[in-house]
Every structure is written in structure tokens, then in C-alpha cells.
Amino acid sequence: METVLFLSHADAGKPALETLAAAKALGGTLVVGLFGADVQAFANEIAGCRATKILGVAGADFAQARYASDAAAAEALVKASKATIVVAPATSRMNRIVSGVAHRCGGRADTHVTGLAGGNITRWYYRQRMESQQSRTHRPWFIALDPGCHAAYAGAPGTATVEAVSVVLPAMKTQVTGVKAPESSQQTIRPDAKVLLVAGAGWTKKQPDGQTHVPEAADLIMGFLNATKASLGSSKSLVDLSGEGQAVLPFMSHLNQIGQTGSTPRHAKGLSTCCHGEEPHAVGWRFIGERRAINLDANCGWARGKADVLYVADAFAVMRKVNELLASQ
Numbered sequence: 001m002e003t004v005l006f007l008s009h010a011d012a013g014k015p016a017l018e019t020l021a022a023a024k025a026l027g028g029t030l031v032v033g034l035f036g037a038d039v040q041a042f043a044n045e046i047a048g049c050r051a052t053k054i055l056g057v058a059g060a061d062f063a064q065a066r067y068a069s070d071a072a073a074a075e076a077l078v079k080a081s082k083a084t085i086v087v088a089p090a091t092s093r094m095n096r097i098v099s100g101v102a103h104r105c106g107g108r109a110d111t112h113v114t115g116l117a118g119g120n121i122t123r124w125y126y127r128q129r130m131e132s133q134q135s136r137t138h139r140p141w142f143i144a145l146d147p148g149c150h151a152a153y154a155g156a157p158g159t160a161t162v163e164a165v166s167v168v169l170p171a172m173k174t175q176v177t178g179v180k181a182p183e184s185s186q187q188t189i190r191p192d193a194k195v196l197l198v199a200g201a202g203w204t205k206k207q208p209d210g211q212t213h214v215p216e217a218a219d220l221i222m223g224f225l226n227a228t229k230a231s232l233g234s235s236k237s238l239v240d241l242s243g244e245g246q247a248v249l250p251f252m253s254h255l256n257q258i259g260q261t262g263s264t265p266r267h268a269k270g271l272s273t274c275c276h277g278e279e280p281h282a283v284g285w286r287f288i289g290e291r292r293a294i295n296l297d298a299n300c301g302w303a304r305g306k307a308d309v310l311y312v313a314d315a316f317a318v319m320r321k322v323n324e325l326l327a328s329q
């Protein structure tokens with residue numbers, strides 16, 4: 001029987017709960033391994049998960065994401081658990097250490113896994129155009145599960161008993177002194193939102209009256225986002241426009257870009273506006289549940305099987321009306 005270790009930093013939030021649920025569904029003997037400044041609060045949150053034991057590495061040295069201390073903690077937890085399968089949430093903090101820790105433990109790692117079932121993992125290739133199922137006989141097997149791929153664990157909290165695992169820390173040369181994020185006047189990327197609104201370059205193009213209407217476009221988009229708390233995505237063309245010196249939407253950055261060279265978000269619904277729906281963009285919609293698009297052009301890419309519903313209409317007029325309806329609710 002496999003010993004399955006759910007391994008995470010204790011502040012990983014929803015991705016950790018999703019991974020815990022996926023690890024439980026594997027069957028076998030479940031062990032939890034947590035590290036961070038404090039692990040007790042999260043251990044209590046998942047106290048009902050029926051793990052045979054909860055192992056913890058806690059302390060100020062493990063507060064910040066740093067390869068040396070994170071990898072040392074994870075290695076100690078894996079060795080103490082005697083796990084044959086290690087399942088971790090694919091947060092940036094875990095992704096950074098998972099391969100190195102697998103190497104230290106004589107294991108093999110698979111990252112960007114999107115599903116776990118029947119001894120197989122699922123991964124996507126060529127930017128979500130091909131799906132594969134794989135399994136490994138080598139143990140320990142480290143699996144980093146991408147966020148948004150499994151329903152989150154939702155058991156009742158309790159009081160957990162955490163078994164402390166000791167770690168011999170190596171010399172630590174790195175200190176995190178702050179975070180530098182791209183300038184953006186508003187926080188518009190909301191991975192947990194039900195709806196994704198995508199804005200394309202059309203919002204900044206000349207409209208039928210021969211003029212551009214960028215300030216109105218910004219108001220309409222922000223009006224919708226404020227009313228619905230939707231997440232904001234963009235086409236590459238729109239985020240690239242700032243580099244070309246054109247009028248752009250002030251709250252948009254390259255982090256908003258969806259697509260082949262952008263992100264592949266997972267929202268229940270998506271609405272594309274003023275975006276042509278070309279393949280390098282639409283491939284980023286692979287995991288959006290229901291897709292709708294508004295475009296003036298009945299022959300745009302969305303019309304070719306890429307959207308469930310295409311409104312051949314002026315997005316300015318449609319979004320103005322949508323925002324009016326939202327305001328009157």
C-alpha cells in the first residue's frame with residue numbers, strides 16, 4: 001500500500017486544500033507534512049482529514065520562501081513520513097523546491113500535473129493542445145498539482161496534534177526584503193472569481209465614428225469588474241500596445257495576458273470583448289467552462305468553434321447595457 005504525503009507550506013491557502021483532497025482520493029495511508037512560521041493553524045483547519053499523522057516544521061527560519069530552508073524542511077518531512085508518493089500544491093514556493101527535494105530523496109518529480117486518478121497523472125502539453133496520462137513505478141514519486149484542478153477539501157476544523165520534525169539548516173544566504181510587482185493601479189487578477197472578462201485590442205481601436213474611446217472603454221471594463229468582482233484578462237495585442245506608445249488601459253499589465261505566451265486560468269465562465277479569438281489567444285481558454293464573446297466581426301476566431309456563444313455586436317453598447325442592468329439590481 002502506498003504512503004501518501006500531502007506536503008505544503010502552511011500558508012498555501014486554497015491550492016493546498018485542493019491538493020489535500022486529491023491526495024486523500026489516492027487512497028493508501030495519508031500523512032500530512034507542513035512547514036512555515038506557524039503550522040498549527042492550518043493543521044487545525046484540516047484536522048478532520050483522517051491523516052494518520054501530521055508532521056510539522058515550524059519556526060521563524062521557515063517563514064519566508066527561500067530555497068535553502070524550504071528544501072531542508074521538505075526533505076526532512078518526506079524522510080520522516082517514509083512516503084512513497086508525495087503530493088504538493090504547485091504554488092511558486094513548492095514548484096521551486098519540488099524537483100530538488102525529489103533528487104535529495106532519490107525520487108522522481110512530475111510538475112504541472114492537472115489530475116490524479118487510478119495511479120495515473122494527467123498533464124497537458126504544447127500549451128494545452130494535447131493531454132497525456134502517465135504513471136511511474138519509481139518511488140518516491142513527487143507530484144506537484146496545479147491549482148484549480150481539484151475540488152478543495154472542506155472537512156470540519158478541529159484541534160490537530162502536530163509531530164515536530166527537526167531540520168538541520170544549511171547556511172542561508174538569502175533574505176526576502178520585499179516584493180516588486182508590476183505597476184498596476186488596481187488589483188484586477190482574481191483567480192478565484194467565477195467570471196473572467198477578457199479585453200482585446202478592439203477597445204482601443206477607432207470605432208464606427210472614426211474616433212477611439214479609450215477612457216470610456218476603461219470605465220466600462222472597470223464598471224463591470226467592480227460590480228461583479230470578475231477577474232480581468234487581456235489579449236497580447238492589448239497589453240503590447242503600451243510598448244508601442246498607443247493609448248492603453250491604465251490598469252492592464254502583461255500579467256493579465258491570456259494565451260499561448262500568457263496564462264491559462266480556470267474560471268467557470270469567460271466573456272471575451274473586442275478580442276479576435278485567434279488560436280494563440282484562445283488556447284489559453286482551455287480550462288474556461290463556458291465561453292462567450294462579443295465581437296463586431298461575424299467571422300472572428302470565436303465564431304469558428306472557439307466560443308459557446310458569440311454576440312455579433314458592439315461591445316461598448318453591450319457592456320454599457322450590462323453595467324446598467326448590474327447597477328439596477
Ligand SMILES: Cc1cc2nc3c(=O)[nH]c(=O)nc-3n(C[C@H](O)[C@H](O)[C@H](O)COP(=O)(O)OP(=O)(O)OC[C@H]3O[C@@H](n4cnc5c(N)ncnc54)[C@H](O)[C@@H]3O)c2cc1C
Nearest residue numbers: 200201202235236237259260261262274276280281296315
Ligand atoms: C508565438 C505567438 C504567441 C502568441 N501568444 C499570444 C498570447 O499568449 N495571447 C494572445 O492574446 N495573443 C497571442 N498571440 C497573438 C495573437 O495571435 C493575436 O495577435 C492577438 O491575440 C490579437 O489580439 P486582439 O484579438 O485583442 O486584437 P485584434 O486582432 O486587433 O482584434 C481586435 C478585435 O476587436 C474587435 N472589435 C473592435 N471594436 C469592437 C467593438 N466595438 N465591439 C466588439 N468588437 C470589436 C475587432 O472586430 C477585432 O476582432 C501570439 C502570437 C504568436 C505568433
